[in-house]
Amino acid sequence: MAEKVLMKGNEAIAEAAILAGCRHYFGYPITPQTEIAAYMAKKMPLVGGVFLQAESEIAAINMVYGVSATGKRVMTSSSSPGISLKSEGLSYLAGADLPAFVVNVQRGGPGLGGVQPSQADYFQATRGSGHGDYHMIVLAPASVQEMASLTLRGFDLADRYRMTSMILADGTMGQMMEPVTFETGDIQPPPEKPWATVGTDLRRKHNVVNSLSLVPEELERQNFARYERYAQIEEKEPLWESYMMEDADICIAAFGIAARVSKNAITEARRRGIRVGMIRPITLWPFPRAAFRAAAEQVHSIISVELSMGQMIEDVRLAVECRVPVTLCNRAGGMIPSPEQVLCEIEKAAEKENCR
Amino acid sequence: MSTTSYLLSGFGGQGILFAGKFLAYKGLVEDKQLSWLPSYGPEMRGGTASCSVIVGDEPVGSPIVSAPDVLVAMNLPSLDRYEAAVVPGGMIVADATLIERKVTRTDVRAFYLPATRLAGEKGLDGLANMILIGKVLKECGGFCRETAEAALHKVISARHADKLQANFEALRLGASL
Known part of the structure; x- marks a missing residue:
């Protein structure tokens, strides 16, 4: 087994990206994700890669577009306001069917907001963030180990489906250190990319990478084709963790x-005799709808715990189709719910549903 | 089966994050489950700095320490802010050079070390943090030379290898008090 090392979540993403074969990083510093850029600045030159601090977030995402068009693995990272700036580029990447890996280590908003942890970019990430009909694959790590493993997975998914995959983390995940191992055994080489614009050697027709399509019939066809791919992803790629759900009466999301x-909070509630479990979405898009739908047949209520004014709760409600009540337990603006606050909501739900 | 949560707090520049990293690496050396979470943002740039560390046998849930088993306070604002948060039966280790008042609670163990003064006197400049951590180790199960050295080797980069000995001396001094 690989050696356990202690790393910040941000550094684990950067190290995993290099292991995944990413040799191009473009970014612009912003708290709380700057360690990604700092790590890349140190390590990329040692592996023959490119680290470039762009003049802006907008420039960085367009550099990602350019490198991706040549078939190379490429990434950028930022935090909430910076991702808003990148959103035009994310839409263009989707329109051109280019793979890309993007990291958002969220901070409190809206606007310039603050620098403390937040999950308030859930809508932005899961609904595509830029204009037009498109999705990104959105991965939500809950440990430093997952910051690494979901980065590896993110590059694979991006290449496989020719789209952006995004890590949606928060300031805590980025800044905390935990032991992490890098299992290099499962790393797949990137697939062939016959669409890449790498020169024809006069042996084939030119490849064109573009998001402009002025004939509506053709643009519609592209949109439908893209959504067929999305349907496959929604079927095959949802990931979640079920935690103590076997006998649960109440479910945390x-x-x-x-x-x-x-x-x-669950540990303490169980100690008090309340059967509570949790479904933890690991992919936010595709959302693990089936897991919640199944839970709705079992539990009396669901509590969505979020660092936002309530965003994922909408997907939970859509998934359970009004079969059980879904309530919100939240903090916002850089604040984090305490275990006591979550426990209090669990007790309220247990009282109401008479399931203690 | 036990988990210990530490909250370290002081001025930026006192080595709060470094001291926390040492505790985290010591946990790593001992093959424990652990997390280390710094305060970040503007307060790091010359205000108060704090750091949450959790070390134990079970997977760490929340990495945020709001009710520490052990509080290391390196200035008065830190003691004022976090004294009430320490769990009953917990421990507070304070730098008595910089904090004149005593802990008012009676349900915690309190230790006062003139760490900053001692560091100056013993040629251990800037290592008041590690003197306090030495005391923490002593009071939480004992000071072990091997794990302390192994953790220092991990937390101090090769570039700063000349600082190893002084850090070790500071830990040992704290553990002897």
């Missing part, structure tokens, strides 16, 4: 740091 806090 939480991802990232909110799931970590919720585990403490």
Whole structure:
């Protein structure tokens, strides 16, 4: 087994990206994800890669577009306001069917907001973030180990489906250190990319990478084709963790740091005799709808624990189709719910549904 | 089966994050489950700095320490802010050079070390943090030379290898008090 090392979540993403074969990083510094850029600045030159601090987030995402068009693995990272700036580029990447790996280590918003942890970019990430009909694959790590493993997975998924995959983390995940191992055994080489614009050697027709399509019939055909791919992803790629759900009467829905806090609350609630479990979405898009739909047949209520004014709760409600009540337990603006706050909501739900 | 949560707090520049990293690496050396979470943002740049560390046998849930078993306070604002948060039966280790008042709670163990003064006197400049950590180790199960050295080797980069000995001396001094 590989050696356990202690790393910040941000550094684990950077190291995993290099292991995944990413040799091009473009970014612009912003708290709380700057360690990704700092790590890349140190390590990329040692592996023959490119680290470039762009003049802006917009420039960085367009550099990603350019490198991706040549078939190379490439990434950028930022935090909430920076991702808003990148959103035009994310839409263009989708329109051109280019793979890309993007990291958002969220901070409180809206606007310039603050620098403390947040999950308020859930809508932005899961609904595509830029204009037009498109999705990104959205991965939500809840440990430093997952910051690494979901980075490896993110590059694979991006290449396989020719689209952006995004890590949606938060300031806590980025800044905390935990032991992490890098299992290099499962790393797949990138697939062939016959569409890449790498020169024809006069042996084939030119490849064109573009998001402009002025004939509506053709643009519609592209959109439908893209959504057929999305349907496959929704069927094959949802990931989630079921935690103590076997006998649960109440279900917590939480991802990232909110799931970590919720585990403490669940431990204490169980000690008090309340059967509570958790479904932790690991992919936010595709959302693990089937897991929640199944839970709705079993539990009396669901509590969505979020660092936002309530965003994922909408997907939970859509998944359970009004079969059970879904309530919100939240903090916002850089604040994190405490285990006591989550426990209080669990007790309220247990009282109401008479399931203690 | 036990988990210990530490909250370290002081001024930026006192080595709060480094001291926390040492505790985390010591946990790694001992093959424990652990997390280390710093305060980040503007307060790091010359205000208060704090750091949450959890070390134990079970997977760490929330990495945020809001009710520490052990509080290391390196200035008065830190003691004022976090004294009430320490769990009953917990422990507070304070730098008595910089904190004149005593802990008011009676349900915690309190230790006062003139760490900053001692560091100056013993040629261990800037290592008041590690003197306090030495005391923490002593009071939480004992000071073990091997794991302390192994953790220092991990937390101090090769570039700063000349600092190893002083850090070790500071830990040992704290553990002897």
